[in-house]
Amino acid sequence: MGCSAPDGNGLNSTGKTLVSIAIIGALLAAGRIKRVLIVAPLSILGVWEDEFKRFADFPYQLIVLNGMIQKKIQQLRFLTGEGVHVVVVNYESAWRMEKELANWHPDLIIADEGHKIKTHNTAVSKAMHRLGLLAQYRLLLTGTVITNKAIDVFSQYKFLDPRIFGNSFYAFRNRYFNMVGYGNHTPVLKKSMEQDLMKRIHSIAFRATKAECLDLPETTEIIRHIELEPVTLKKYKELVKQSYTELSAGEVTATNILTRLLRLSQLTGGFIGSDDGGKIEQVSDAKLKALEDILESSIQEGHKLVVIARFIPEIHAICRLLEKKNIGYACIYGATKDRQEQVNRFQCDPDCMVFVGQIATAELGITLTAASTMVFYSLDYSMSNFEQTKARIHRVGQKNGCTYIYLIAKGTVDSKILTALRNKADLAKMLIDDYRKGANPFAPEGGESYER
DSSP, X not given: OEEEXXXXXXXXXXSHHHHHHHHHHHHHHTTOOSXXXXXXXXXXXXXXXXXXXXXXXXXXXXXXXXXXXXXXXXXXXXXXXXXXXXXXXXXXXXXXXXXXXXHHOOSEEEEETGGGGOSTTSHHHHHHHHHHHHOSEEEEEOSOSXXXXXXXXXXXXXXXXXXXXXXXXXXXXXXXXXXXXXXXXXXXXXXXXHXXXXXXXXXXXXXXXXXXXXXXXXXXXXXXXXXXXXXHHXXXXXXXXXXXXXXXXXXXOHHHHHHHHHHHHHHHTTEEEOTTSOOEEXXXXXXXXXXXXXXHHHHHTTOEEEEEESSHHHHHHXXXXXXXXXXXXXXXXXXXXXXXXXXXXXXXXXXXXXXXXXXXXXXXXXXOTTEEEEEESSOOSOHHHHHHHHTTTSSTTOOSOEEEEEEEETTSTHHHHHHHHHTTOOHHHHHHHHHHTTSOTTSOTTSOOOOO
């Protein structure tokens, strides 16, 4: 059992996933485990699949449970093959599938971003506590074991090892905290109990700071693969076929190919316009949900965040999400008049936690070093825009290593666009070359080949 709790910006990698894979390998080699359950936020399920492919030097069968609950149950039942069996599922589904997961009998359960179960009496937390009792080994990974208040540790440690703080939240609270404020609802840690609390926290915890990870690069890039909803993915595939048909009927030029790519890119961001250029319809919130997870972690850690998107409907949707969550933000897109005022507020106001920028208008002349993490919600096709936008946080005055997170809709052109930008390649030429080789240029990179 253990708890990994790196400090600093928790969105920067200090190797939690890699260490977890090494632990799985060691336990497998010792003959102690056969089944591993990994529970994580929806937006990072795919990270585990990618990291296993990169680092697991032992036989394994891994499945990321997706679709409706009944489909996930079927996927769980039919997982076969040699090596350790690894199931990756999001927290909400783990609660709804508790009985089936318990009957699967995992030997090791990993709670990734474990602060998700910090509230002891939610349905998800209770399910994780019960599941934890069934597994011989438990790991909890988080950059913020204590988010807003020290009382948060109880639920997480109840999952890890109930012997540390007991099974009763109220006994724990009465032992370590005074309840003060209006209605006695605010827990304040007793001075006399500080050392005891910290000693118990660290009794089963391993802490790695970013400064100690000397091999970390100055900049870190993270790709979050997002699963589009089945209905949206079906629309995407139909649009791919339509785009190819239109392309084949006319002259194959850079302008023609990028014009058709534009609608596909809009759809992966969750929006699509009517054929007559009129009403814009929202068809997906998959990327919004992924961004919400990232926002929650960043805000809990007290770190500012820059979010970059290409299309105006995306900008508006992101701003509505921030308003709904009561998160202070600044925003620059085409219609913004007070650009410098927006930048100054983000840089100087501690209550302004997020900067939302349109990639075509926020790439030059502004400094956003109050943040060291930038999320690319979507991308345009300009290498110059891409590099200049990244430089807004990675410039003079930045004291921390910078992290870039890319939200890539799985099985779409998103991956082709990112590959071209990172490799400094001509995207239009790359797609034209695909076409001339007989391939559908709009089909996903290295993925299934959509019919032409």
